[in-house]
Amino acid sequence: MDRRAFLHKNAAVLAAPAAAITTDETVSRFANKKLPDTARSTAGLAPYSGPWGYAQAAHLLRRSLFGPTRTEIEGAASSSMQQVVDALLTAPAAPSPPVNVASTDASVPLGQPWVTQPFDQAVEGVRRSSLRAWWMGQMLNQSQSLAEKMTLFWHNHFVIELGDINDARYGYQYAALLRQQALGNIRQLAKDVTIDPAMLRYLNGNQSTATAPNENYGRELLELFTVGKGPLIGTGNYTNYTEDDVKAAARVLTGWRDNNQTISGYFTASRHDTGAKKFSAAFGSRTITARGDQEYKDLIDLIFDQPETARFLCRKLYRWFVYYVIDAATEQNVIQPMADLLIKSNYEVTPVLKSLLTSEHFYDPVNMGCVIKSPLDFTVTVCRQLQIAFPPATNAVAQYGMWDYLNSQTNLQQQYLGDPPNVAGWAAYYQTPQFYEIWINAVTLPRRNQFTDLMISTNGYSRNGAKLIIDPIALVQALPPAVASDPNKVIAELTKLMLPITLTSSQLEFLNDALLPGLPDFEWTQEWTAYVAAPTNATKKASVNTKLQALLRAIMGLAEYHLS
Structure with missing residues (x-):
């Protein structure tokens, strides 16, 4: 399977007249014109009994969480698959409701919930922004549970649009219902x-x-x-x-x-x-x-x-967690057994998810690294995996402001939390033959790159006296000293975290050259050692920081970085 295909140029459309190319593109003209016919897995829902390590744990968490961190992946790899899945299927406590962060909403003190206040059209806009920001915050601060991924799944399934209902209180109650029932009875x-x-x-x-x-x-x-x-x-x-x-x-x-x-x-x-x-x-x-x-x-x-209801729901779960192509073998070996289990379980979703996430089919290599990240998954992953620090809850105005900024970024990437484009949800989960490829087009790919470039820049993004920025030195300092001082081990650790696919030797050489352009490997060892010995030396710090910024920018520029 060529998982980089979404960036390949399609000869059939290269000859299209320039007038056909628009700046508001939602489906790339290079996207599939028919479903891929690459052979899929014939494995079914039999329990997976193969090796369990970092690669398998990372695959499970990438599909179950938004942006699993290195600590979360290593913790999962050191546990058993069953232990990890059981934890993922444990619902966390309900979060506190969103709070007012707008001085214009004079009826509610700053930092206090507004969800039970009377409706007021004059402040509906700021309350809706608060709700979206709060929801983004739940994704960023998720526990190691499937609850947030499933809350978004149900939002894409039982769709409403916040802009249409025009009452943020209704929107909050709807979101709370989805979260409460995320792992419950359908x-x-x-x-x-x-x-x-x-x-x-x-x-x-x-x-x-x-x-x-x-x-x-x-x-x-x-x-x-x-x-x-x-x-x-x-x-x-x-x-x-x-x-x-x-x-x-x-x-x-x-x-x-x-x-x-x-x-x-x-x-x-x-x-x-x-x-x-x-x-x-x-x-x-x-x-x-x-x-x-x-x-x-x-x-x-x-x-x-009706048995078809169970099959219909299971196909949607499959496309959310595994892949969008459901061929005859998958229908017979995976969808139908999932549907049978769903009916047997009286439509409790947890047994079905457990069966899928512990199955041979789920861990088949053909199903690893084959999903294009949604804008929400992409953006939250950047923040969580690269340990971007956010303002604390004690400064709700700054905290919600940054969460609101992330919503503006995913909106530019054509996924606005709380407002799917229509009652069918986001097209990437149903529109054939493109499916996930819809996330990548002439509008969204530059927006993704602009976001990562800004986060890895020296300036980052500032708002309300706070700043969002990747600290590459802190990332590397979290690695064992023997790893941090070896450029190739640093590259190996970062790519293992950030990419779902093993890179080729030429790609690794490219990344080495991004870190050390024209320099021998020992140059990094010397510079890093010198920095560790004198971390307050501005010159030494700038030297290693600039190199790591270049490395991370190169990794995030790879096609593989858009995959999960």
């Missing part, structure tokens, strides 16, 4: 999100009445959130549901509204369609009748009784 999460005020507002469920059922949520519930379409069998009708099923689901869901005083969904019987709702043969021709505010639960149960 069926229950589907029930809870159905009457969540953010979802009721986003997909117009709050407007749905017996005389005018709104079909938006019912349609997306079937098509995007649960069972999926399946092949088209007629106008508006699919193998897994029909247009009449959408209409019946909409009738079931009538009567629900959102209350912006209590920040909750509630049921109004007088607005509910009390008639019988009959579903097609795709759902066993079953009927939901006269259950009032409990009918939405019956609808979710009806959908989750």
Whole structure:
């Protein structure tokens, strides 16, 4: 498998006229025009019994966390795979809510939560920014748990857009629900999100009445959130549901509204369609009748009784954690067993994730280093792996300001936390044949490079009296002394941390030359030793710092750095 292919030029598009190239490109003109046909793994969900060391631990943590650190990877490598996965599947305590960091929100003191305050359109913008910043902070300060990666997964699955719902309090409650249920029961999460005020507002469920059922949520519930379409069998009708099923689901869901005083969904019987709702043969021709505010639960149960719902969900989990190509062997050996286990577990997601993350399939070399990092993963990884220091919680204004800055960077890279582009989520997880390649295009790749260049520069990024900057000397000082004084060992340690693929000898030579342009290896040993002996000497410090900046810039400029 050529994992660098996303940077290769496609001859079929090189001849395209210059006018076809736009500056707002979202899908690279060099991206796949068909799915890759490279042979995939035939391994299934049998427990992995191969070697367990740094490479396997790093692979597991790269897919499970945002930017695992050297300490986290080495700790995992020194434990057993089962111990690490069990820890990853342990939900952490719920975090404290976001706080006010804007002087314009006079109703809430600086540093205090705003999530239960009355809605105020005048400060909605700063509260929404606070929410996004807080969410970014959860990723940066994640525990060694899958909870944050799964919270983002559910956000991409049960989509809302903060900009559309226009109430940051609703957005916070939605985010808290996803985090609470991130490693829990999918069926229950589907029930809870159905009457969540953010979802009721986003997909117009709050407007749905017996005389005018709104079909938006019912349609997306079937098509995007649960069972999926399946092949088209007629106008508006699919193998897994029909247009009449959408209409019946909409009738079931009538009567629900959102209350912006209590920040909750509630049921109004007088607005509910009390008639019988009959579903097609795709759902066993079953009927939901006269259950009032409990009918939405019956609808979710009806959908989750369909085996295709489990398969649909497992395909999405697979594309999130493993790879986007699901060939016949993967469908048979991985997706179907995952779906069977999901059904057997009554839709508890943890047993399925444990089976996948401890499987032969997951650790097959073909599935390592084959995912292009999302903008969020890319940006948070830079910060966490390269140990960028952030302002403390005691200075919430500065801390949230830096988290807000990172959100602005991922937005430029075409992934804005809290606002997927539409109800289907980010296209990189569903749009065939490009999938992850969507993250890399003529707009986003320069933005990624500009961010890493700024972080490794002498200036970094300053705001509110604080600075974000990579300290390359601190990174190397954390290594054993015998490693830190050897240029090739330094390169080996940094590339092992930052890259999921072993480099070629010529690439390693290139990095050596970036560190020591035209100089012998002993030059680094002498300079580093001299610096360690006199760390306050500005000249000696600048000498090693400049060289390490050049090395890190070269590593982050490799195609492999965009892979996980």
